[in-house]
Amino acid sequence: MAKKTISLVLAAIMVLSLFAINAFAAGETATFTVTSSAAEVATDDVITITVTAASDATYYAGPMSIPVTYDATAFEYVANSVTVNDIFGAGVTDSAVNTTAGKITVAVTPLTNGSPVAPNLTTALTVFTFQLKALSGEGDYTIGIADDQKTAENPTGKFYCGSFSTSDPKTADLATIGQTLNRVDATVSFASAEPELILTATGESNGVIIDTNKTFGGAYAGVVYGFPQAAAATFRSIGYITTNLTTTAGALTAGNLARTIGTAGYGTGTTITVGSKVYVIVIFGDANGDGLINNQDTTAVKGFVAAPASIAANSVQRMAANCQQVNNGTMLHTLNNQDTTALKQYVANAANKFSPATLASYQYSKNNFYQ
Numbered sequence: 001m002a003k004k005t006i007s008l009v010l011a012a013i014m015v016l017s018l019f020a021i022n023a024f025a026a027g028e029t030a031t032f033t034v035t036s037s038a039a040e041v042a043t044d045d046v047i048t049i050t051v052t053a054a055s056d057a058t059y060y061a062g063p064m065s066i067p068v069t070y071d072a073t074a075f076e077y078v079a080n081s082v083t084v085n086d087i088f089g090a091g092v093t094d095s096a097v098n099t100t101a102g103k104i105t106v107a108v109t110p111l112t113n114g115s116p117v118a119p120n121l122t123t124a125l126t127v128f129t130f131q132l133k134a135l136s137g138e139g140d141y142t143i144g145i146a147d148d149q150k151t152a153e154n155p156t157g158k159f160y161c162g163s164f165s166t167s168d169p170k171t172a173d174l175a176t177i178g179q180t181l182n183r184v185d186a187t188v189s190f191a192s193a194e195p196e197l198i199l200t201a202t203g204e205s206n207g208v209i210i211d212t213n214k215t216f217g218g219a220y221a222g223v224v225y226g227f228p229q230a231a232a233a234t235f236r237s238i239g240y241i242t243t244n245l246t247t248t249a250g251a252l253t254a255g256n257l258a259r260t261i262g263t264a265g266y267g268t269g270t271t272i273t274v275g276s277k278v279y280v281i282v283i284f285g286d287a288n289g290d291g292l293i294n295n296q297d298t299t300a301v302k303g304f305v306a307a308p309a310s311i312a313a314n315s316v317q318r319m320a321a322n323c324q325q326v327n328n329g330t331m332l333h334t335l336n337n338q339d340t341t342a343l344k345q346y347v348a349n350a351a352n353k354f355s356p357a358t359l360a361s362y363q364y365s366k367n368n369f370y371q
Helices: 006-016 201-206 239-244 295-306 316-321 329-333 337-347 356-365
Strands: 029-036 046-054 060-069 075-077 093-100 103-110 125-134 140-145 160-164 180-184 186-190 197-199 209-211 222-225 245-247 271-274 277-282
Touching: 029 060, 029 140, 029 160, 029 186, 046 060, 060 125, 103 125, 140 180, 197 201, 197 209, 201 239, 209 356, 222 316, 222 356, 239 245, 277 316, 295 316, 295 337
Parallel strands: 029 180, 222 277
Antiparallel strands: 029 046, 046 125, 060 103, 060 140, 060 160, 075 125, 093 103, 140 186, 197 245, 209 222, 271 277
């Protein structure tokens, strides 16, 4: 198909529009409809935009120019994605495409050095398609034909579709700017963003970590750890969670939380559900998940050390029991008497007890385990 510049095609259309308006043009109406392959998108989705033409009465389509606009802040044109149909026939349809940010203009005209056939719009006709990539946005966006129809009062308008008196463009009379062209736009909405679990300013200051690299074999979207302990019962209520964590959609509530190990408190094994994602909490030292760090946990860790098979290698309880503060990936995962000693020192509030923030930093830097 021969390619000309869009200015030449538009010039041809304007020349054709100088012919006298024929009687058959009166009352002719064509409707151009823009549709999208998806009514709702998320960031990076690619949609196909289709432009069709139709009429309730006989309308032999002639030269046309169709400018489609979109919001360039929300969508990006996919390069070289315009496909123009041979509406006058293969080899006798000439077209030109002009793309700028926020606007795609397609001009189509029949060639005279062949046997073009003007399509009758009583059968819906796909004129062209193109693709847009969703960037980001909120709410609804219109993708439609520019409100700039060529008329006697607006001779420089860009939206135009001539009509022939018969299906043979070579012998037919050409109607000019007397017909009415209707426009039907597409509406595309951005899907509401799923809420995300995030740290509060306090959580960031405390060194709390939301670690999405550790998922315990894909059981969770991530693990949250490094919470400081202000008092012996810090982890018995949800206060420490809501102080350190929130979501992009608002504060966490008890409805977001569930226990998977202990039956009281909100310690190790507490899950946080945000949207479709479930995270799990690990409290270093709270090996039994009751929200307290005490001699019962020391006893539990002793049991893990004595019978390694009693605790799963890839589990929240093992991670909570690894209390030895050492910047070594293997040692952070291996349970031994040093973990028991470290936990005893923490329960006794010894001067050299482990720091949850420091232990969290070490764990975060070692992604060999708990993935």
